[in-house]
Amino acid sequence: MGNDVLILGGGVGGTIVANLVAKEVADKARVTVVDSTGVHVYQPGFLYVAVGRQQPAALRRPESELLRHEVNLVVDQATFVDAANQKVVLRSGRTLRYDELLLATGSRTVMDEVPGAAGAHDFYTMDGATRLFKALQEFKGGTIVIGVAGIPYKCPPAPVEFVFLLDDYLRARHIREQSQIKLLSPLNRAFTIETTSKLVQPILAERGIELTGFFNVETVDPIAKTVTSLEGETIAYDLLVLVPPHRGQKVIEDSNLGDARGWVPVDKNTLRHSNLEHVWAIGDTTNIPISKSGSVAHYEASVAADGIVAEVKGEKAPAHVYDGKVMCFLETGHGQATTIRFDYDHPPVSPSPSRLWHWAKLLFNKTYWHTVPQGRLP
Amino acid sequence: MSTVAIDKTIDARGMACPGPLMNLIGAIRQGQVGQVFEVLSSDEGSKTDIPAWIAKAKQELLETRQDDGYAHFIVRKAR
Numbered sequence: 107m108g109n110d111v112l113i114l115g116g117g118v119g120g121t122i123v124a125n126l127v128a129k130e131v132a133d134k135a136r137v138t139v140v141d142s143t144g145v146h147v148y149q150p151g152f153l154y155v156a157v158g159r160q161q162p163a164a165l166r167r168p169e170s171e172l173l174r175h176e177v178n179l180v181v182d183q184a185t186f187v188d189a190a191n192q193k194v195v196l197r198s199g200r201t202l203r204y205d206e207l208l209l210a211t212g213s214r215t216v217m218d219e220v221p222g223a224a225g226a227h228d229f230y231t232m233d234g235a236t237r238l239f240k241a242l243q244e245f246k247g248g249t250i251v252i253g254v255a256g257i258p259y260k261c262p263p264a265p266v267e268f269v270f271l272l273d274d275y276l277r278a279r280h281i282r283e284q285s286q287i288k289l290l291s292p293l294n295r296a297f298t299i300e301t302t303s304k305l306v307q308p309i310l311a312e313r314g315i316e317l318t319g320f321f322n323v324e325t326v327d328p329i330a331k332t333v334t335s336l337e338g339e340t341i342a343y344d345l346l347v348l349v350p351p352h353r354g355q356k357v358i359e360d361s362n363l364g365d366a367r368g369w370v371p372v373d374k375n376t377l378r379h380s381n382l383e384h385v386w387a388i389g390d391t392t393n394i395p396i397s398k399s400g401s402v403a404h405y406e407a408s409v410a411a412d413g414i415v416a417e418v419k420g421e422k423a424p425a426h427v428y429d430g431k432v433m434c435f436l437e438t439g440h441g442q443a444t445t446i447r448f449d450y451d452h453p454p455v456s457p458s459p460s461r462l463w464h465w466a467k468l469l470f471n472k473t474y475w476h477t478v479p480q481g482r483l484p
Numbered sequence: 485m486s487t488v489a490i491d492k493t494i495d496a497r498g499m500a501c502p503g504p505l506m507n508l509i510g511a512i513r514q515g516q517v518g519q520v521f522e523v524l525s526s527d528e529g530s531k532t533d534i535p536a537w538i539a540k541a542k543q544e545l546l547e548t549r550q551d552d553g554y555a556h557f558i559v560r561k562a563r
Contacts, residue, residue, distance in 0.1 A: 185522070257506045292509065294536055298502050300529065320540040322509055336513055337541040395503045 107311070109135045111414055112194060112204035113359070114184045116141030116169040117149075119389035119410075120210030121402030121479040126411035127418070129481070132176035136202030138202065138238065140194070144169050145230065146180035148474055149402060153267055155235035155439075157275045162232050172479040184211070187361040189382045196232030199396060206384050207413045209370055209463045211357060213260060213390035215350035220255045222326035226348040229268060230260065241345060244274065245315070248344030253333055254292045255323040260390060260398045262298050263446065265289065266306055266348055270439030273313045286343065287314070290321035290333070299454045302436065302446055309438050352398065354391060369393035372429040373426035374450070377410045384417070386410045397432050404478060407429045411481070417437060432461045435467035443467050488546055488558055491519040497554050501529035505537055508559065512543060515561045520546065526554040534559075 111127055113120045116139050128137045129392045146169045154160035158434055170179050181188065183197040187207070188368040194202050215230045217223050227241055228234040250272065252265055269289045276282040289296065289310065295303035296310060296317055322336040326346065333348075336338045353359070354368025363382070371380040374394045379385035388410050389403030396402055404455035412424040430450030437443045448454035457463070477483045494511055496504035504525035511521050523534065531548075533556050537546045547558040 258509070292506070293502055294533065294540075300501065320537055322513070324513075334511065337537075402561045 109418065110203055110210070110345045110470065111135050111137045111186055111203045111418065113137070113139045113205070113208045113210060114194065115139075115208075115210035115212055115389075115391070116144070116146055116173075116179070116185075117210060117212050117403065118400045118478060119212075119387065119391075119407050121146065121169065121172055121207065122407035122481045123208055123210065123388070123411045123414070125172075125174050127177040127414050128174045130415045131418045131420050132174075135205075136178065137176065138178040138180060140180045140184050140202070141172060141282065142181070142183040144179065145170055146479065148471070152229045152235040153271065155232065155473075156229040156268065157237045157271045158239050158443040159271070162236060163168075165232070167475060169373045172475070174480075176389065184185060184357045187357065187363055189361070189385060190258060192384065195321070204384070206417050208410060208414065209358065209379075209385065209391050210389055210403070211355040211391050213352040214355055216353050217255070217348065217350040219351045220323060220326060220348065222328050223255065223346075223348055223350075225277060225328050226326060226417065228348055228350050229264070230350055238347065242272075242288060244305065245345055246283075247281050247282070249286040249288060249342065251290065251333060251341055251343035252349075253289045253290035253321060253323040254349040255285065256349070257292055258395075258398050259349045260399050261434070262399070263302075263434055265291075266297055266310075268347070268436040269310070269315050269384065270437055274317060275438045282314075286316065288316045288343075290318050290335070290341065292320070292322045294319040299446060299448075301454055302444075302456045305444060305456050305458070306436070306438060309444075312440065327388055352390075358391070365393055369427065371391055374430070376413060376423070377406055377428055378413065387413065396430055397434070399432065399434060399480075401432050401434050404483070405433075405476070408481065408484065414458065414472045435463060437464065437467065437468070450483045468478055487490055490522045490558065491515075492523065493522045495505045495522050495524045495541070497526045499525070502533060503527070504530045505533045507514065508534060508557070509537070512541070512559070512561050517561050520563050521559050521561070522560065523557040524551075524554050525557070531555060543562060553554075 151165040388406040438459040443457040
């Protein structure tokens, strides 16, 4: 019977699992979260920082305030997982042993994998979103190009949402007529999901946002200000915003726990590591072919928590499995939004954009701190 | 069976659209000119998406074949 539950990563997934496990078995297990910064960041807010609708400070809280008092927080960087000996080595040199290990380390962006893209803007980090907003404030008109430099990436609707919010921003500044917005999509439609694409493509056209399909960004020429695709097309820009390539965290790669890109192989229902006993993974960390998003981490967390609790109690595995549930909002600009809901067996359905969904998204963003990390929203 | 020598098989069966195409794009991105990739996909959308992307990206579709519940796409990296 295990009594050391170790969680790597204090993002949405790791925090929910820590709280749910501690709530159930604090008397039987020591629950520890290792997080490199000790600061919990609400990443969906980066999109709003990039267009000046959100202050960065509102997106950060100390992780310690979000964890139950029974959970130990270690602010340190996990550098190596020794799965054979059930130990994790930290940057400080400290070693922590585990009976059950949850990998909730998330993903990292690697813009330097795209030749010439070092100066490109992005909204996938707080610094990137802050720098992008500064550039937009200085923008006086011209062509803004938004492209995708690698799949999978976090929050699949984000590039589409960004162009709609950008359109709103440029209209508010009365420079929309001097500006062109070009969205470059890796697929022959706006968005990975066909039904949602059919919904948003007419809105893109209506707002004068130009969509170029099958454009997988390969290289950038920052002198000529052009971006070239794997498919061989070249497009000129005045301001370039890229979704950077993503990889799993270095600790996953260095510990040989994942595939060539650092994504951890797990059973898509139980979230147990495909090859290692007592190791679990959720959220962006896994190789499951599903959205990398907070929503997925959120829905997976209760499944991983139940499985870990059963191990701690020495009970058989729970029947509760992850069914691929995803629920995301998608901003369509002009104060409206839609939603995307699906699971492994049910294709996505999106309602017509409305103000209601926009306000629901803002309400969710505001109430997040008091509901999601604590596991209060099922 | 195909007579072409396959360098890498991408088994994307069970993956929803656009997973199979994205895996092929990833393989072409990482691969060498002349390498041959085989994609196995059970997704109906792949039947239109994969040939459409190959045409746009000026790659070479050597063969498509339907098997029991999934399709094979054999693609050579041409450029």
